Amino acid sequence: MNRIRCAVILAAGIGSRLRSIHNDKPKGFLQIGDKPIIEESIARLIYNGIQSIIIVTGYKNHFYDDLKNKYPFIKTIKNDHFETTGSMFSLFTAKELVNDDFLLLESDLLYESNALQSLLHSSDKNVILLSGATGAGDEVYVGVEGKHIVNMSKKISDIKKLGGELVGISKISQELYEKMGSHIDSHQDKKTNYHYEDCLTDLAGDNEINFHLIEDLAWIEIDDEQHHKRAIEKIYPLICRRDSEIELQKRVERNILLNPGPATTTDTVKYSMVVEDICPREREFGELVEGIRKDLVRIVHGEDSHEAVLFASSGTGGVEACLTSVIPDDKAALIINNGAYGKRMVQICDGYGINYIKYDIPFGDPVELDKLEQFVNANKNILSHIAFVHHETTVGILNPVGSISEIAQKYNLEIIVDAMSSYAGIPIDVNKDKIHFLISSSNKCIQGMAGISFVICNRESLQKTSAYKRRNFYFNLFDNFTFFSKSRQMQFTPPVQIFYALRQAINEYFIETEEGRNKRYVEMYEVLKKGLLELGFKFLVDEKYHAKILTAVIEPEDKNYDFNRMHHYLYERGFTIYPGKGAKLNTFRIANMGQLYKEDIENFLLTLRDYLSSNRITLNS
């Protein structure tokens, strides 16, 4: 079974019969659910493991081009002759971009996931998806013989043996695609008003083009107002129900992880690790890594200025790589130490004998900017960097990256931001905040699996380190960067499957969008905060400093309270909470990262309430 990773969507057409509804937008921008049908289709493709989508545009192409800003896995190409040519011309407009087997879709389709899965799981190389009778009024009937298609026509009388109706979703092999290309090249008359269905029919005699029939497939092509009405009233609700059932079948038991990562992931991220074995020194894997590197930078809006350097390690490995690679021997970093991860920076510097100045703050208190500046000013001659943790999960505090960066700029220092538990959960802009080095990992708010850390480096700042004396080998930033740049290979063997999971997780991030993910996290936090306060809990950190991704809760003084027993009670019921870690008061911690929803937090609060009441634990009011 060859895994299909690419889809081509034909979206050049005008859709004149629908003008009244979609106000002159292309047909794909009709909206039935909560987003345009083209974006529904895109999300469905991504959740079924497609990794790149080519859209052939024409009419009002800028609508589709705009999607590229939102979804970096999309490429568009325009058929300039869209008004006078058929879909086959459009399909061949994409030939520079197509270099593998692909799914071919029309842009105006609403369909259930099963449509994609049946083609993706088929062992046949070329498969045309058919459905039972739709009564749509403009059906394309497909004639078949055995497993193969014979012809297609809008006239049922042209069909000898009916296989079903054409849906407009097909699996096309690279080989067949090339033959389709040769076919139109050798028939000049077929360059213009000729459709891909016609071409498939023409080639069906000499090529194995199979069909797959799903008798009661939930789908509709929206060509006119009547279709539109039917889509809203009948088909869309049916698709939603069917898709939720499909997911149920292969669902992995879902644990609600309220620890600060590794976080709860989607099933699609989990299953994306099951791939054919590959040697990571192959070009194909290099392209995967290259795409991930670019997208990791794009998430923090540094595509023109920054580079991502990846390591097979935990997040701490990434921090160690950064600190040991960028602080020159004769300089020092000012480390803000207001949590266990600030302290870890200190430990790393101690391990290597790197110079640093510590700004110690009790764990739970915020950074005082005046004091920070005094520290900087007093040591300005030896400092090269300010290093700190963005979201310090020890206490759930958000350190003010913008204000700290301003101080750094004033004294011409670079900043190193450990954004382990904020990256992809809280919007970050490395250029707006002048962040030189930012570190995170694959298993926090980006919602992939643990095993990869990465440092997003300002290009010039990284280049400067090329001449620095090496302090280690595995973790040197510049050497890892150079190796990849030269060979498009990771310097050392990467955790292959974790890269596939990260690819899927990043795609799902873009589907949810920066704003959408942050909104979901903040909503969960608000529900959590309200619920905890209602139960009588108090927070370690003043609300105005809350990162809204983790909340440190002061432990009850009631003698019936015991963290381990509470943890066990909740764990047995599917909720994983986290103990405190060296804060100024005793706490436990509740994170709200990962693929969770506010309903999960509500269920958690109900379960916590049950624990408290069944153990007769009272909270000080």
Added chain:
Amino acid sequence: MNRIRCAVILAAGIGSRLRSIHNDKPKGFLQIGDKPIIEESIARLIYNGIQSIIIVTGYKNHFYDDLKNKYPFIKTIKNDHFETTGSMFSLFTAKELVNDDFLLLESDLLYESNALQSLLHSSDKNVILLSGATGAGDEVYVGVEGKHIVNMSKKISDIKKLGGELVGISKISQELYEKMGSHIDSHQDKKTNYHYEDCLTDLAGDNEINFHLIEDLAWIEIDDEQHHKRAIEKIYPLICRRDSEIELQKRVERNILLNPGPATTTDTVKYSMVVEDICPREREFGELVEGIRKDLVRIVHGEDSHEAVLFASSGTGGVEACLTSVIPDDKAALIINNGAYGKRMVQICDGYGINYIKYDIPFGDPVELDKLEQFVNANKNILSHIAFVHHETTVGILNPVGSISEIAQKYNLEIIVDAMSSYAGIPIDVNKDKIHFLISSSNKCIQGMAGISFVICNRESLQKTSAYKRRNFYFNLFDNFTFFSKSRQMQFTPPVQIFYALRQAINEYFIETEEGRNKRYVEMYEVLKKGLLELGFKFLVDEKYHAKILTAVIEPEDKNYDFNRMHHYLYERGFTIYPGKGAKLNTFRIANMGQLYKEDIENFLLTLRDYLSSNRITLNS
């Protein structure tokens, strides 16, 4: 769906009707295929994701106890009263060991994998597996009502509505198991001649105990000579055919990786990564890591003397951890440099400023032991270690660990062995060869996924390093060891899913056995060697030094030959070969590690021959 990871096999019985066939061995040691039926059952359980197996023994228990040496995931416990008690007493003998839901099996069963899968995938908590009519002569009939069982009897007349015949494989929840225990505790008369089937019947009224019927299940319980004959002639061949079909259904595309790791893995290892999300600071995950640590040491027979320290990194990370943690500041390592990985040791020492002496050998030539000893002798005052690569994949040479170790012992030095590509492929005994530190990774001959490196350390040698000045943070061996020992947690976030894959890969290693894996690898090598010689190729390294896991082949001089074109030709056909790397002559490399078979090598050779002839490449004879 709660994932079942434990199985209990009832194996206390005498099996008196079978004495003539099995020579007084317990029934499980009957042999139908190429191993005793109990080992068939064990392998089938492991390949279906079971991770620990409890065998309740009685009659001739030492046969079962011996299995523990071969399979570390087995625990045995003896029912001392096996001659006078029923199976319920046996089942409860295991109560100290059972702490989760489990599969319950009888020891004398031959069955197809579908029997296990149907129970493992069922969403019901308690399920009794039933089959259609077998005509076996001593059937246990099961009466049912709706989804539930009602009663069981050998007399069909006792049954109101027949659900099917009892197979002897069931899924039992922890909760039901406890109720079964209470039931016999409160009925003293039921302590002795009482069977688990009776207990299930007694509890069926008040508990939801469901059945699952597979009408045409391929299975047999072997109680007498007639069963034995039927098993050999009919059932066993059917089981083999059915199991190969089941595997086909979920098979991932199989690439033949002939690069020196990451290697081709089984589908069961791939799917073992799809697990419910878990916080790796939970006790449950700590137990997983602890079990893996023990088994990694056991593979090189160091369970009484050595400890495994694990890192989230590539294999190089493990080498860096070892070199930077164990060589004291005032001492030096002698590094044998006869390949890229010996050279890498040098680069690591350079990165940190660790003292070393190099014994340089052209890549492709073997170690000369006299010369090595001269080097050692000349530097004996400053040396503390000899560091070298066991199987140097740059050239496919096997460096003689025994002889090198003897020299080290003579001069009272410790040895550091990079066994990246030999561990689990070539038998190693850390005590016989006095290896102090041995490094490998999860993705080579152990056949797991990339992302974990490990150092297997002699306990005393590791302890000695506790006081050494730290050279780094993430990779300090002793600190990582101490952290795990104290908390049973990895010091830094581990790649969770890669650990699950490694667990499965280790279990599959024990199923194949040390001898079996080495034999399979050597057979592949012999086929490869013969085939390459027949084609006219020559080897870089004299055959007597071949590691038999990778062969470096001298590149043809024919002008039509081009490595990249050859690679591409083979890659397109599913075979991944590997370029040369700095050897004294131009080579390409063919590894034979991973879940491959000699048939794969034969197919590779045929494809290589096609490449040569279709490109008219002639080889010098």
